[in-house]
Amino acid sequence: MWIKTAVSLFGTIFIISHAQAAQWSGVAGVDSRLFTETAVYPEQNTTFVDPSVYIQPEFRHEWNLGSDRLTVIPFARFDSLDSNRSHWDVREFNWLHQEKNWDLRAGVSKVFWGGTESRHLIDIINQTDFVENINGEEKLGQPMLNLNIPSDYGNFSFFYLPYFRERTFPSANGRIRFSLPVDTDNPAFNDVNHWHQDWSTRWSRTFGDWDTGISFFRGVGREPRLVPYFDKNAFPSALTPNYDLINQTSLDVQGALENWLLKLEAITREGQGKTFVAVVTGVEYTYYGLFGNNADLGLLTEYLYDGRDKTAPPTAFNNDLYIGARLTLNDEQNSQLLIGTTIDLDTQATVASMKASCRIGEKWKIELESRLFKNIPTNDILSGMRKDDYIQLRLARYF
């Protein structure tokens, strides 16, 4: 009997050694953020330069001729000024099993939905890693069981999300924070907890030039309400993140017609104040082959509406216009530039952002990012950031 076991064990080892070898890759980088002004609040750091380092190794192993795959992606950042920004996370730790007509992902993973540039409205599966970037593109790993079924009627995705992740926020002495620090140590949960069992489904399909998707989500809303906390004083000392049970339905459409990309993201959400609708819709027009026939220039404009009431989580996008431009040089260095401005049509509060990147050699990348806050009224959700204009230089090494 033991011989049989030994033979099968040997066989297993033999098969594994013939499968694709384990692969290591990843990225490590140094960011230096340079603030142009002193912060609004006295408890915030007074230094203008905020250096920080991050690392994200990636491990993948495939077996059964690629039908099974293990992915492990931890992430860690050390920030010189903000203790909340110094953090680590498991971005991914999942097993993917692929069959001809379905695939299943079990473990911590990341999912992105949507197509607009100025706001990622319908993207709800993963919690936002807000200390990384306020643009909503950095996400925390989400534990999930995810079944995907591609069919002639489109892709069907089912998500079971057994554990809720809280949003990260800067500490009291950090920059780019709200007018009061968010007390992340004492969140409030209304009829839910971390172990609330969230569900989500998504259907997406391409009809010729049009890509569409409809999604449902029932679970703990990823956006917390920020409730002022009164510590025996007349004035609040902090904001308490309040998490609620929500139902959200979303629609996304993207059309590609000649040089035009037409984009729409819309949601309706119940559970946070009155049921509301929010929309981001716009166009991107691209000129191909500028400057010596290689560069592309895309012009973007998007309109943002959000009908939530004051009891819902705060948003800066109630009635806003976004205008942007994307320049892609299509050169060997993959040089790219995206500049954009979001203007509040009611208050003229303006957030401008810029991101430029370029590869150096085969393994390095240099990235310049900037965000400017202009005309921010003192009662605006972004008022705490009104003196946090910054330029960030990132040097990243891929391995």
Next chain:
Amino acid sequence: MKKSTYLGLMLICLTPTIHAQTDQEKGYAIQAETDHRDLGFGDSIHDAFMTLRNAQGEESIREFVIKTLEVKDDGDNELGIFYKPADVRGTAVLTFSHGLKPDDQWIYLPELKRVKRISSVNKSGPFVGSEFAFEDISSWELAKYNYRYLRDELLDGNDCFVVENIPNYEHSGYMRQIEWVDKTIYQPRKIEFYDRKNVLLKTLAFSDYHQHLDHYWRAGQLDMVNHQTGKNTTLLRKNYRFRIGLSDKDFSENALKNVQ
């Protein structure tokens, strides 16, 4: 009139038209044969290694895998997955070619896990900074060009038809191409690309041909030289595998998200 005399007259009248095949018809017939000989390969996977060189001789490397699915009565489906350079590792491009109708194309960006549409207008743009334009690497379909036979010519010892291909699809960066089609294997040996001003822009040389499944010829090496910039790109295609059982599920949005 006797029936036989009538037939004879008919034949005399018809014969010249049968034999005086126009250069357009002959060009089309040659490329139709090229197309016909490549039918039925089913699906394939190969590894691709690109070396980009600028005028100063500095090199830059691209590594990717291409999966291809033959689609009946339409252009092929193609999925390209990048491994190098390291910063674009896991990026994938999915293309549904459609002859004359604009292709459908999506790119998957692994950093954000985001799938983005690429406008089909972007034909003449460079592919990953190389001297290959998107239209050079997208699957060749018979309907995409009008053809004209020019002459027979011996090219490096290979007996070739020389055919002019004029793009039929919109947004091409070329006014015309001159292609040397090998008479034996019915595959290109060389293509010259003329820009919209009819000036010679690039030359693509095909070499290291291998036959797969005792039938389908694939070039192992493609050398593209840009005469206007002095840059060149070498594309090596290795490890061809055919009929591995790929289906349209392997070319879905889901497949794009699962590449890495």
